[in-house]
Amino acid sequence: MIKVRFAPSPTGYLHIGGARTALFNWMYARAQAGKFVLRIEDTDRQRSRQEFVDEILDSMRWLGLAWDELYYQSERFDVYRQRAQALLEQGKAYKDGDAVILKMPVEEIKIDDLIRGEIVFDTATIKDQVLMKSDGSPTYSFACVVDDAAMEITHVIRGEDHISNTPKQIMIYQALGLKPPKFAHLPLIMGDEGRLSKRTGAVAVSDYRKEGFLPEAIVNYLMLLGWSPGGNQEKVGLACAVKKFSIKKVNKAAAIFSMDKLKWLNGQYIKEMPAGKLTDLIIPFLKEKGYISADFDRERLEKIVDLFKVRMATLTDFLEWADFIFVDKLTVGGETRQQHLSHDRSKEFQLLSERISRLDTFDAASLEKAFRDLVAELGIQASELVHPVRVALTGKTIGPGLFDTMAILGKEKTVQRLQAAFL
RNA sequence: GACCCUGUCGUCUAGCCUGGUCAGGACACAAGCUUUUCAAGCUUGCAGCACGGGUUCAAAUCCCGUCAGGGUCACCA
Numbered sequence: 060m061i062k063v064r065f066a067p068s069p070t071g072y073l074h075i076g077g078a079r080t081a082l083f084n085w086m087y088a089r090a091q092a093g094k095f096v097l098r099i100e101d102t103d104r105q106r107s108r109q110e111f112v113d114e115i116l117d118s119m120r121w122l123g124l125a126w127d128e129l130y131y132q133s134e135r136f137d138v139y140r141q142r143a144q145a146l147l148e149q150g151k152a153y154k155d156g157d158a159v160i161l162k163m164p165v166e167e168i169k170i171d172d173l174i175r176g177e178i179v180f181d182t183a184t185i186k187d188q189v190l191m192k193s194d195g196s197p198t199y200s201f202a203c204v205v206d207d208a209a210m211e212i213t214h215v216i217r218g219e220d221h222i223s224n225t226p227k228q229i230m231i232y233q234a235l236g237l238k239p240p241k242f243a244h245l246p247l248i249m250g251d252e253g254r255l256s257k258r259t260g261a262v263a264v265s266d267y268r269k270e271g272f273l274p275e276a277i278v279n280y281l282m283l284l285g286w287s288p289g290g291n292q293e294k295v296g297l298a299c300a301v302k303k304f305s306i307k308k309v310n311k312a313a314a315i316f317s318m319d320k321l322k323w324l325n326g327q328y329i330k331e332m333p334a335g336k337l338t339d340l341i342i343p344f345l346k347e348k349g350y351i352s353a354d355f356d357r358e359r360l361e362k363i364v365d366l367f368k369v370r371m372a373t374l375t376d377f378l379e380w381a382d383f384i385f386v387d388k389l390t391v392g393g394e395t396r397q398q399h400l401s402h403d404r405s406k407e408f409q410l411l412s413e414r415i416s417r418l419d420t421f422d423a424a425s426l427e428k429a430f431r432d433l434v435a436e437l438g439i440q441a442s443e444l445v446h447p448v449r450v451a452l453t454g455k456t457i458g459p460g461l462f463d464t465m466a467i468l469g470k471e472k473t474v475q476r477l478q479a480a481f482l
Numbered sequence: 483g484a485c486c487c488u489g490u491c492g493u494c495u496a497g498c499c500u501g502g503u504c505a506g507g508a509c510a511c512a513a514g515c516u517u518u519u520c521a522a523g524c525u526u527g528c529a530g531c532a533c534g535g536g537u538u539c540a541a542a543u544c545c546c547g548u549c550a551g552g553g554u555c556a557c558c559a
Contacts, residue, residue, distance in 0.1 A: 293509085
């Protein structure tokens with residue numbers, strides 16, 4: 060049975076690049092009916108923090124990447140110490156102060172990378188490697204090799220930045236008398252200007268969550284970076300990806316992260332989501348913003364969400380589009396006011412508010428009829444009144460259809476805002 | 483600098499292994515349709531095999547070189 064692992068270090072939040080590595084490992088494990096191990100590499104006690112561990116586990120769960128086994132390297136120091144001691148006794152390593160260092164034999168090392176094919180290294184250019192540091196903690200490569208062997212990892216799937224670590228680690232396997240696993244080095248994810256950084260967008264998975272991205276969209280986008288399901292398919296669910304996934308079809312070239320495409324995908328997932336489910340996801344954002352309290356009108360909220368669904372790219376977009384429904388006092392920007400409310404329409408607004416006040420059913424169809432009758436009587440174009448009214452009601456020049464907007468705003472607020480528009 | 487990896491539209495990619503379809507799709511961009519605005523949707527357009535040599539009747543595809551980009555050279559992981 061195959062077994063893979065994702066081994067993040069809790070010295071920071073789960074990075075979007077790390078999430079992609081985790082995802083490919085996870086997909087490979089599921090595709091091969093193998094196991095997926097999560098190993099927290101917290102050997103650096105100074106920089107490792109519990110809050111980062113929590114965040115990493117939380118982000119993994121949120122993305123839907125469940126693990127079969129979980130390990131912490133900080134709990135395994137005895138194992139590393141024993142292995143180092145054995146190498147010392149066998150004369151394969153030597154001491155320098157309290158540090159244990161591996162003698163690097165000179166030889167040619169061949170890696171048969173599952174993605175890149177054969178890679179050849181000459182260890183003559185590689186220095187002796189520190190295995191145990193003076194403070195008694197293992198180095199990354201040593202702990203990594205000891206654990207991958209102990210946990211019976213069959214395939215190491217990791218970022219391209221680890222290619223040059225591979226020959227060093229193979230030498231450690233040899234010294235330990237262990238058989239190395241198979242390796243697959245994934246292409247890196249880059250930003251617009253080199254490394255992926257905050258300039259391109261959020262870096263931590265938890266930040267994407269806060270910004271209103273859906274886990275299925277992130278996972279979908281990430282899998283498309285360096286892999287394709289074929290058949291010109293863009294929207295791919297985890298289950299479908301698992302069926303089609305093949306490590307050999309993973310690309311070799313680094314990919315540049317595109318926030319535009321991620322947002323597009325996120326919007327696609329939002330559009331196809333039932334209003335009820337979407338509402339569930341938006342409620343926490345509304346509560347945090349103070350737009351709704353505990354006893355809000357669920358049915359009405361679902362209608363509002365449904366109205367804005369089609370134009371949202373992220374969940375937080377809703378907060379910006381629909382803010383006028385939740386606030387009591389509307390503020391209209393100076394420029395917008397100048398453009399649409401500088402011409403005095405108080406007479407028309409007054410007539411409109413009188414007409415709609417009399418409506419028994421305050422729905423879009425009735426509102427539209429009342430509105431159109433009025434403009435016909437006044438002998439003006441509908442658009443002459445539509446735009447100023449929208450601005451007066453929403454503070455925006457853009458938004459859903461005006462009659463839907465009025466209906467959802469409700470009679471009271473609509474009339475009140477119409478009458479207050481030119482005061 | 484040394485070693486290693488990579489190179490198809492602006493971006494993500496299909497095609498490369500097993501040479502021979504106008505190099506296909508998506509995002510973005512532009513135009514049109516629709517329309518009370520913005521979106522969404524539909525239609526159309528723009529745009530690419532890094533360069534130079536080979537091999538071959540035929541090269542994005544196989545080989546070599548050049549150039550460009552990236553990664554690693556820690557008692558960080």
